Amino acid sequence: MNEKYSIPELMAVFLARQLNDGEVLRVGVASPVPEAAVRMAHLTHGPNMELVLLGARMNVAHLETIPMPAYGWDRRVVRWAESYSDTGHRFDRVKDWSNHVFFIGGVQVDAYGNTNLIGVGKDYRKLRFRGPGSVGTPTLSTHVGRYYIVLNNHNPRVLVEKCDYISAFGYGRGGADARAKLGIPGGGPRLCVTPMCVFDFDEGASRMRLASVHPGVTPEDVRSATGFELEIPEHVPATPPPSDEELATLRTRVDLAGRLRR
Amino acid sequence: MNTRRRERIIDEVAAGGWIENGMTIAIGQPTPMALVRQIIRRRVKDLTVVDAGFSLDLLIAAGCVRKVVSYYAGGGFGYPVTPMFRRAAERGEIEVWECEEGILCAGLQAAAQALPFLPWRGAVGTSLPEINPDLKAFADPIRGETLIAVPPIKPDVAILHAAHADAYGNVRHLGGPGWIDLFMYRAADRTIVQAEQIVPNEEIRANPWATTIAAADAIVRAPFGAHPFYSRGFHVQDNEHLKAYADAAQSAAGGDRKALDGFLDRYCREPATHADYLERIGIRRLLGLHEY
Structure with missing residues (x-):
């Protein structure tokens, strides 16, 4: 494995490359990799992006550095805001969210991109693990043009065939019309990025498949760390690692405190 | 006949008396901790609480909560879920109204x-x-x-923290009107707002568009009243204090309540007033929390 960069750094740079100029990027709390990715994209190729961080909407492409927050509820990010929307008014214009992008995590993620922040255990009244709750993810995932599932851990307890509970609907039990038949307007999850690999979704079945493995990881490693049955194509490319230039931008203009290297 | 307009300023001890056993209360953010501490100090029981994060966890830890209208019990400081919420929910000791x-x-x-x-x-x-x-x-x-x-979610009382208020219940936020605060105010039967500063009514009239809440039922004077959480426009959150709570709560979730009970006594039950609490925290600590 290349030791020049950390896995969270690789994930952040990979995600930054998926984001297009002009898009509105929404990041929730406690998401360091997406926090870094949206700042990186804004600086490198997104002068017309808008970042929505803790309710504050901003374009800060003119800044030399866009430092990451020191901790999840670091309110000082509002110093960049051009406007502000509280939780209650956040969803006032969801009709226009086709170019909005969101990032989502989960205590469980299933093969069809459904995510669970509610908890683990068959009996809801006696959960084995009580999760933090859905936050705004059910509504955000319903309306954004697309979203990315970003995980801090890759193991068979997190990546499961079927979530015990669904807090954000991905593609249900699969099929190309899984969302349309429920009248859910947003485009759904585009990719799932883990510390081992990137999954995309098969167009017909809307089921996760292996798109690339991070340097040093084999497809077999991914299979044994994944709780659902995984089809592995004959040729699986490596996730392109960050270039020296991208890494320099990330470290000197975004992640000044080295949060992604800890 | 009395022709004088009624003033709405009361102190935090009197305001705490508005919260009775079994009520539904909504708690805003910035978090009205001076009032939350009074609720704990008065040992109010069986509340249904609309709240998130560590203030919710503290109320559960103090035994005040029967039911939670819950959308996010995320923690921080190494605890993705706040410890006492997690324990109480897993054991079925609180009812969760999942939303x-x-x-x-x-x-x-x-x-x-x-x-x-x-x-x-x-x-x-x-x-x-x-x-x-x-x-x-x-x-x-x-x-x-x-x-x-x-269905309707109707709090008996909403408790909120804001930057400025006048004596008649006109409230003004700095840096955005909380998160869900304005919705809590509109839904609740009564609203108590604790404010960093009480301002003259003339200052409100000078810019009525800036008034975010038009008719709070009671105003409580509470500078640093959101401590240990942030107060927009005034100070950042006190991570050291919050981490001390989080660690004590984690030990309690594992079965050892000693540190947690000590924390509740020291910061919630012993200080009779908000001023007593601020003295216990100390002026240097408070002034070290400046935003910029």
Whole structure:
């Protein structure tokens, strides 16, 4: 494995490359990799992006550095805001969210991109693990043009065939019309990025498949760390690692405190 | 006949008396901790609480909570879920009314507008209507689409923290009007706002567009009243203090309540007033929390 960069750094740079100029990027709390990715994209190729961080909407492409927050509820990010929307008014214009992008995590993620922040255990009244709750993810995932599932851990307890509970609907039990038949307007999850690999979704079945493995990881490693049955194509490319230039931008203009290297 | 306009300023001890056993209370953010501490100090029981994060966890730790209208119990400081919420929920010691931000706001709005429900699309296809039977999927009568009917969420009292208020209940926020605070205010029977500063009524009249809450029922003077959380425009959160709570709560969730009970005594039960609490925290600590 290349030791020049950390896995969270690789994930952040990979995600930054998926984001297009002009898009509105929404990041929730406690998401360091997406926090870094949206700042990186804004600086490198997104002068017309808008970042929505803790309710504050901003374009800060003119800044030399866009430092990451020191901790999840670091309110000082509002110093960049051009406007502000509280939780209650956040969803006032969801009709226009086709170019909005969101990032989502989960205590469980299933093969069809459904995510669970509610908890683990068959009996809801006696959960084995009580999760933090859905936050705004059910509504955000319903309306954004697309979203990315970003995980801090890759193991068979997190990546499961079927979530015990669904807090954000991905593609249900699969099929190309899984969302349309429920009248859910947003485009759904585009990719799932883990510390081992990137999954995309098969167009017909809307089921996760292996798109690339991070340097040093084999497809077999991914299979044994994944709780659902995984089809592995004959040729699986490596996730392109960050270039020296991208890494320099990330470290000197975004992640000044080295949060992604800890 | 008395022709003088009634002033609404009361102190935090009197305001704490508004919260009675079994009530439904909504707690805003910035977090009105001076009032939360009075609730704990008075050992109020069986509350239904609309809240998130460590203030919710503290109320559960103090034994004040029977039911939580819950959308986010995320922690921090190494605890992705706040420890006492997690313990109480896993053991069935509290009831969880599972929702999310959009549904919570729809329910508060339904209460404010005296409607039996408001429709919501977010959460169609999810488990929320199964684990919370009060949320009902229905076919809308106009286009036949599946939507969720969200019933009213009606707090008896909303408790909020803001930057400025005058003596008549006019409130002004700095840096944005809280998160769900305005919805809580509109839905609740009564609202208490604790303010960093009481300002003259003339200052409110100078810019009425800046008034975010028009008629709070009571105003409490509480500089640093959101400590240990942030107060927008005044100070950042006190991470050291919050981490001390989080670690004590984690030990208690593991079965050892000693540190947690010590924390509750020291910071919530022993200080009789907000001023007593601030003296206990210390002026240097408080002044070290400046925003910039």
